[in-house]
Amino acid sequence: MASSKNGKGVALFSPYKMGKFNLSHRVVLAPMTRCRAIDGIPNQALVEYYSQRSTPGGFLISEGTLISPTAAGFPHCPGIYTKEQVGGWKKVVDAVHAKGGVIFCQLWHVGRASHRVYQPGGAAPISSTNKPISKRWRILMPDGSHAAYPAPRALARHEIPQIIQHYRSAAVNAIEAGFDGVEIHSAHGYLIDQFLKDGINDRIDEYGGSLSNRCRFLLQVVRSVATAIGADRVAVRISPAIDHLDASDSNPLALGLAVVENLNKLQAELHSQLTYLHVTQPRYVAYGQTEAGGHVSEEEATELVRELRRAYQGSFMSSGGFTRQLGMEAVAQGDADLVSYGRLFISNPDLVERFKVNAPLTRYIRKTFYTQDPVVGYTDYPFLGQESGATKALARLHKASLGGVYAAQTLVFLEAAVIYSGTKG
Numbered sequence: 001m002a003s004s005k006n007g008k009g010v011a012l013f014s015p016y017k018m019g020k021f022n023l024s025h026r027v028v029l030a031p032m033t034r035c036r037a038i039d040g041i042p043n044q045a046l047v048e049y050y051s052q053r054s055t056p057g058g059f060l061i062s063e064g065t066l067i068s069p070t071a072a073g074f075p076h077c078p079g080i081y082t083k084e085q086v087g088g089w090k091k092v093v094d095a096v097h098a099k100g101g102v103i104f105c106q107l108w109h110v111g112r113a114s115h116r117v118y119q120p121g122g123a124a125p126i127s128s129t130n131k132p133i134s135k136r137w138r139i140l141m142p143d144g145s146h147a148a149y150p151a152p153r154a155l156a157r158h159e160i161p162q163i164i165q166h167y168r169s170a171a172v173n174a175i176e177a178g179f180d181g182v183e184i185h186s187a188h189g190y191l192i193d194q195f196l197k198d199g200i201n202d203r204i205d206e207y208g209g210s211l212s213n214r215c216r217f218l219l220q221v222v223r224s225v226a227t228a229i230g231a232d233r234v235a236v237r238i239s240p241a242i243d244h245l246d247a248s249d250s251n252p253l254a255l256g257l258a259v260v261e262n263l264n265k266l267q268a269e270l271h272s273q274l275t276y277l278h279v280t281q282p283r284y285v286a287y288g289q290t291e292a293g294g295h296v297s298e299e300e301a302t303e304l305v306r307e308l309r310r311a312y313q314g315s316f317m318s319s320g321g322f323t324r325q326l327g328m329e330a331v332a333q334g335d336a337d338l339v340s341y342g343r344l345f346i347s348n349p350d351l352v353e354r355f356k357v358n359a360p361l362t363r364y365i366r367k368t369f370y371t372q373d374p375v376v377g378y379t380d381y382p383f384l385g386q387e388s389g390a391t392k393a394l395a396r397l398h399k400a401s402l403g404g405v406y407a408a409q410t411l412v413f414l415e416a417a418v419i420y421s422g423t424k425g
Contacts, residue, residue, distance in 0.1 A: 014026065016338065019275045025058060026331055028058075028319075028339065028341065029050075029061060029341070030341055031064055035076045037076050038372065041078065041084055046088070048095075050095060051092075051095040054100070060102070064110075064185055067080065067170035068109065068163075070120060071166075072114060072118040073113045074110075075140065080107070081170055094178060097178065105171075105182050106185050107174070111152065112127035113125070113149065115141065118142075124151065126191075127154060129152065130151060130154045132148075132149050154203070165224070175233070181275055182234060185237055186218050186236055189242075190245075196214050196238070198249050199243075211255065223270075226274070231273065235274055239280040239281075241282050242280060242282045256308045257308065273315075276316065277312050277314060279317070280318075280319045282320060309334075316337050319341070324355045327339040344361060350383045
């Protein structure tokens with residue numbers, strides 16, 4: 001498939017052929033947990049949210065979507081393992097397609113980044129290891145409080161094929177729901193990343209130790225999913241340099257290159273390229289709003305991503321704190337074919353249009369990211385020209401009783417929903 005790898009000056013807003021998909025621009029909605037799928041079922045709020053962010057020929061990636069009952073680590077995340085969940089997602093996908101968009105389902109298992117409260121029967125979360133996430137990190141509980149991560153249970157060798165089957169079945173369900181493809185979440189300290197990183201994986205069997213062993217689980221998942229739905233409908237996301245949830249590695253570049261080499265070999269074996277490789281770099285900063293980072297410098301991280309870009313044979317997507325200017329530079333310099341945006345897309349449903357005309361951006365309010373309210377901090381961010389009306393709507397919403405912590409979070413949103421310039425890089 002064609003790539004802009006050597007094509008300097010390609011615009012962020014130019015068309016791109018991503019495998020079988022003809023995209024009209026390269027601004028992608030990144031996958032983001034939002035906790036609005038009550039009891040794990042996609043609902044009308046999700047239909048509205050994704051529809052708002054759809055553009056003709058635009059590409060969207062769903063929030064992390066649970067592949068099985070053991071996969072959850074946040075409250076009210078959508079699944080893709082029951083008929084009811086598939087039916088709910090079909091309404092979302094249909095709404096995106098009605099606007100001319102393309103949408104992939106991100107397949108997610110959090111592994112040890114869970115809690116017994118989220119596990120069937122109160123069991124320990126599963127992982128590559130028995131080591132818990134350190135107390136540096138806290139898990140969001142169903143009641144809005146935070147708690148320490150418990151010790152997980154290392155998967156036995158004979159259990160791993162069942163988890164691989166869960167990924168495969170979830171992918172098949174995603175296609176049944178109408179998704180155009182799937183992204184396998186192998187980043188950010190979640191289950192597959194727990195096998196990839198030597199700071200977590202302490203196994204002594206064929207899934208631990210060497211780089212080839214640590215890549216084995218990911219490659220088995222990708223192969224299984226690709227043979228079920230077609231490699232050209234499958235993407236992979238990795239974050240070798242990010243230490244989120246203690247997911248550190250002693251040699252992030254070597255790990256990233258090992259993953260790329262194995263994916264290239266798999267593509268040759270399957271006689272088909274994957275749809276794209278999605279790599280997150282540990283910048284996590286957008287317009288002065290810092291979230292988190294990694295354990296390498298920004299220069300090191302940028303060069304690492306460039307190395308992976310040069311090595312990977314296929315479409316390459318970057319994410320991690322991109323601004324409009326940084327996204328334009330990444331595509332123009334050939335560092336990426338596509339750039340995914342997260343937090344800026346939360347508070348700017350028309351981000352693509354705002355970027356095109358270089359309009360001011362609405363500031364996102366982090367305290368409303370993970371509430372269960374179907375509107376506040378979710379579908380009530382204004383489009384261009386609607387700011388004053390949106391403020392009035394928010395004021396009316398605040399008068400309604402949202403209950404407990406979410407009423408307070410709504411007040412924070414009201415006080416901070418201001419417009420700021422998005423022209424700085």
